[in-house]
Amino acid sequence: MSSTSNIQVATLGFPRIGPKRELKAALESFWSGKSDAGALIATARTLRSDSWQRQASLGADLLPVGDFALYDQVLDTSVLLGVVPEGLDAYFATARGSRTQPAAEMTKWFDTNYHYIVPELSPEQNFALHPQGLLDALAAAEEAGVTPRPVVIGPVTYLLLAKSHTEGFDPIRLLDRLIPVYQQLFARLAEAGAEWVQIDEPALVLDLSDAARTAYRTAYAAFADAPVKLMLTSYFGALGDNTDLALSLPVAGLHVDLVRAPEQLDAVLAGARADLLLSLGVIDGRNIWRADLAAILNRIEPVVAARGSVVIAPSCSLLHSPIDLDRETEFDDELRSWLAFAVQKISELNILARALREGREAVAAELDAATAALDTRRRSPRIDRADVRARASDPDPALLRRGSEFAERQRAQRERLKLPAFPTTTIGSFPQTEQVRKARADHTAGRIDDAAYEQFLREETARTVAWQEKVGLDALVHGEFERNDMVQYFGEQLDGFAFTRHGWVQSYGSRCVRPPIIYGDVARPAPMTVEWWRYAQSLTAKPMKGMLTGPVTILNWSFVRNDQPRQRTCRQIAFAIRDEVLDLEAAGAPMIQIDEAALREGLPLRRSEWDAYLEWAVACFRIAASGVADTTQIHTHMCYSEFNDIIAAIGAMDADVISIETARSKMELLEAFRSHGYPAEIGPGVYDIHSPRVPAVEDMTELLELATKRLSPDQLWVNPDCGLKTRKWPEVEPAIVAMVEAARRLRETVKTPAPSNAG
Numbered sequence: 001m002s003s004t005s006n007i008q009v010a011t012l013g014f015p016r017i018g019p020k021r022e023l024k025a026a027l028e029s030f031w032s033g034k035s036d037a038g039a040l041i042a043t044a045r046t047l048r049s050d051s052w053q054r055q056a057s058l059g060a061d062l063l064p065v066g067d068f069a070l071y072d073q074v075l076d077t078s079v080l081l082g083v084v085p086e087g088l089d090a091y092f093a094t095a096r097g098s099r100t101q102p103a104a105e106m107t108k109w110f111d112t113n114y115h116y117i118v119p120e121l122s123p124e125q126n127f128a129l130h131p132q133g134l135l136d137a138l139a140a141a142e143e144a145g146v147t148p149r150p151v152v153i154g155p156v157t158y159l160l161l162a163k164s165h166t167e168g169f170d171p172i173r174l175l176d177r178l179i180p181v182y183q184q185l186f187a188r189l190a191e192a193g194a195e196w197v198q199i200d201e202p203a204l205v206l207d208l209s210d211a212a213r214t215a216y217r218t219a220y221a222a223f224a225d226a227p228v229k230l231m232l233t234s235y236f237g238a239l240g241d242n243t244d245l246a247l248s249l250p251v252a253g254l255h256v257d258l259v260r261a262p263e264q265l266d267a268v269l270a271g272a273r274a275d276l277l278l279s280l281g282v283i284d285g286r287n288i289w290r291a292d293l294a295a296i297l298n299r300i301e302p303v304v305a306a307r308g309s310v311v312i313a314p315s316c317s318l319l320h321s322p323i324d325l326d327r328e329t330e331f332d333d334e335l336r337s338w339l340a341f342a343v344q345k346i347s348e349l350n351i352l353a354r355a356l357r358e359g360r361e362a363v364a365a366e367l368d369a370a371t372a373a374l375d376t377r378r379r380s381p382r383i384d385r386a387d388v389r390a391r392a393s394d395p396d397p398a399l400l401r402r403g404s405e406f407a408e409r410q411r412a413q414r415e416r417l418k419l420p421a422f423p424t425t426t427i428g429s430f431p432q433t434e435q436v437r438k439a440r441a442d443h444t445a446g447r448i449d450d451a452a453y454e455q456f457l458r459e460e461t462a463r464t465v466a467w468q469e470k471v472g473l474d475a476l477v478h479g480e481f482e483r484n485d486m487v488q489y490f491g492e493q494l495d496g497f498a499f500t501r502h503g504w505v506q507s508y509g510s511r512c513v514r515p516p517i518i519y520g521d522v523a524r525p526a527p528m529t530v531e532w533w534r535y536a537q538s539l540t541a542k543p544m545k546g547m548l549t550g551p552v553t554i555l556n557w558s559f560v561r562n563d564q565p566r567q568r569t570c571r572q573i574a575f576a577i578r579d580e581v582l583d584l585e586a587a588g589a590p591m592i593q594i595d596e597a598a599l600r601e602g603l604p605l606r607r608s609e610w611d612a613y614l615e616w617a618v619a620c621f622r623i624a625a626s627g628v629a630d631t632t633q634i635h636t637h638m639c640y641s642e643f644n645d646i647i648a649a650i651g652a653m654d655a656d657v658i659s660i661e662t663a664r665s666k667m668e669l670l671e672a673f674r675s676h677g678y679p680a681e682i683g684p685g686v687y688d689i690h691s692p693r694v695p696a697v698e699d700m701t702e703l704l705e706l707a708t709k710r711l712s713p714d715q716l717w718v719n720p721d722c723g724l725k726t727r728k729w730p731e732v733e734p735a736i737v738a739m740v741e742a743a744r745r746l747r748e749t750v751k752t753p754a755p756s757n758a759g
C-alpha cells in the first residue's frame, strides 16, 4: 500500500464484565453489603486498565475511554450530563431501584440483547456537565501509556433514547439546552489531551423524523469548532436515507457499519469529503464467526488507495462479543478455527492493518489460515442435515394453523381448566439461588453425580410446586431449576448448536448470558423438557404449564450462522420446538408456554424491513405452537414489550394467553391491545421483577384496575412481568403472596362477564 497511508485500528468499545466476570462478582458483592465501594472501584479500575493493555497489545491503536460503565453506558451519560446525580448510591438506585425509589425503565439497546437504563427527561430538564468520571478515565488511560479516544453517546441519540412522562413532550426539544454541555465537555477533553472523541450516534441508522434530522444539523453545526476531532460513529445498520445527512455534518471522521450494511460503502465513498477520515467497521462486533479477511481486503484496499488514511474497526463496540476464544478449551479444533471472539477480532483487525500498511505478503500465513478455515466451514459435513432441510424448506400451510378459532378454543380450554376469574400464574422461573447455581456447577465439575444433581433439582421443584399451591396460585410452573438459561438450556440439547464455557456477554448490569452458537442444521435428538414437566405435574392437581423457549427467541439470543438466511435457521428451530410441544401435550400438559421474549427485539431497525421479518417470525411461532388440540392452552410471554407498532403481528401469533411486561410503564401498552381489539387472554405484568423492590398489594391492585379500564375483565390474567430467576426468595415470597391477594381483591370488586370463567 501507499507509504503515505495511515492505517489505525480502533475497537469502539470492549466488554467490561472481565474475562472471569470479575465485575459481576464485585458488583454483586457490593450490592449485598459484603464489600465496600472502594473494593468495587478498585476492581473496576484494574479491569479497565487490563483491558486497555490487552487491546493495545493485540494491535489496537485508538483505545476507547469512557465505555467502561459500572452498570450501563447510557446511565453513565445521564450522570455526565447531570440528569442523574453523581455518586454510587444514586447511580445504582436509578438502575435497580431502592427502598424509596422505583428503578428507572430499562429497555433493549437497539436490536441487541443488551439493556440500557432509559433517561427520563421532563420539559423542565436542565443539564450540567459532570465530567469527572470521564476525565479520571482519560487520565488513567494516559497513565497506562495508551492512546485514548474518549467515547460518548451523542446528544441526538441520547435524546432519542430518552423518554418523558409528560404527554406529548418529545425530549428532542431539549437539544438547545444540551448543546452547550457537550461543547463544555469537548473543551474539557481537549484540555485533558484528547485529540479525537468517538461520538456514538447509532440513531443515524434509524428512520428519523424531520425533527431528529434538524437536531443532527443543529447539534453538529454547533460542534464544528470543537477543539477535538469528532469521529461520528454509526452502527447496527446502514445510514441509508440518512447518508447525505451524516456526510453533511461538519465532523472530522465517520464510522460506518460495513458488516450489517456492506452495500453502503459505495454511497459513503461517493459523498465523503476528501478530508473526512473514514472508519470502516469491517469485523463483526456482534457475531462470533471468523472473518473472511481476503474478501475484506479486496473491498478496502481500493479505499485506502483512494483516500490514504482510514481507521479500521469492528462494526460496533465489542461489548456484544464474548471476550476470548482461547478460554474455550473444550471446542474441537475445527469448530474453534471457525470462530473469533473480541480478542481474536482485534487480532483480525491487526492482520488487516498490517496487510494495508505492509502489503498482503507480510501476513500471507494469517490470510491463508483464515481462508482455509472458511473453506472447511463451507464444506463441513457437520453443518448439513438433509432431513432437517427437507422438513423445514417449504412447510405445509396447514401446519401453521390451530384446529379452531380462538373463541372456540377458549370455550374448550375453560371447560377443561376451570380456572377462576383473573387467574394467577408466574412466568416460569423461580429464584436461581446460590445453592441452585452451586449444585449445577458441582455437577458440571463432576463433584456431584447425575443422581445427586437430579435429586437436588427434584427437591427444589417439589418445594416450589408445594409453595405455589400453598399461596394459592392457579396455574403452576415447575420453576426451571434445571436450566442455566432459557436459551442456552435448549441450545445444549439441540443438534447444530455449540455452547461455550466462558463466552459471557453482558445483558444488563451484572447479568450475563452465554449465547449458544448455531453452526449447523438444527434438530432435536430427544425430548428436552417432558420429564421435568411430568414430574412437576405429578406433584399437584393444579394445571402445570409446560415451559419452552420459542424459535425466534432461541434464534435472537444465539450467535446465528451467517451462511444462510436467519429465517431458514429459525424455521428449523421451530420444527424442533413443535416436536417438543407435541410431546408435552401427549404427556398430558394442559398448558404450554412458548416464550418469545426476543421477538420484538429482533425487529429490524428500519420499518421498511418489518413486514418481512414479522411474517417469518410469526410463521415460526405458529409452526411451533399450532400442532396442539383446542383444549391445550398455548401461552406466550414477552418482556420489554414495546410493541404498540406490531400489535397486529402479536395477534397473528394466535396464542391463547400472552403475558407481557407492563409494570414499569404503568399498563400503557394495553392501549394497543384495546385499540386493536385483541381477542385473546392477556397477563399484563403487575410486578417489576427487575427491581429488588417488593411491590405492595395496593401497587398491584392499582395496576390491575388500570388494566380493567383497557381490557375486558375476562381477558385478564395476573402475573409478574417476567421470570423470577434473578430475585431472591425473601423478595419473591411476599411479592407473590401480595399478587395473589391483589387478584383476590379484584375478583371481589370487578365482575367478569363470562360465566364459563367461574370455577
Ligand SMILES: CN1c2c(nc(N)[nH]c2=O)NC[C@@H]1CNc1ccc(C(=O)N[C@@H](CCC(=O)N[C@@H](CCC(=O)N[C@@H](CCC(=O)O)C(=O)O)C(=O)O)C(=O)O)cc1
Pocket: 113, 432, 436, 437, 438, 440, 441, 483, 484, 485, 486, 487, 488, 501, 507, 508, 510, 511, 512, 513, 514, 557, 597, 639, 722, 725, 726
Ligand atoms: C430474560 N432475559 C434473558 C435474555 N437473554 C437470555 N439468553 N436469557 C434470558 O433469560 N435477555 C433478556 C433478559 C435478560 N435477563 C437476564 C436475566 C438473568 C440473567 C442471569 O441471571 N444470568 C446469570 C447467568 C445465567 C447462567 O447461565 N447461569 C449458569 C452458570 C452459572 C455460573 O455462573 N457458573 C459459574 C461457576 C459457578 C461456580 O463454580 O460456583 C461459571 O460457569 O463460571 C447456571 O446457572 O448454571 C448471571 O449470573 O449473570 C441474564 C439475563
Ligand SMILES: N[C@@H](CCS)C(=O)O
Pocket: 427, 428, 429, 486, 547, 595, 597, 637, 639, 722, 723, 724, 725
Ligand atoms: N420462562 C422464562 C421467561 C423469561 S423471559 C422465565 O420465567 O425466566
Ligand SMILES: [Zn+2]
Pocket: 427, 597, 637, 638, 639, 721, 722, 723
Ligand atoms: Zn421475560
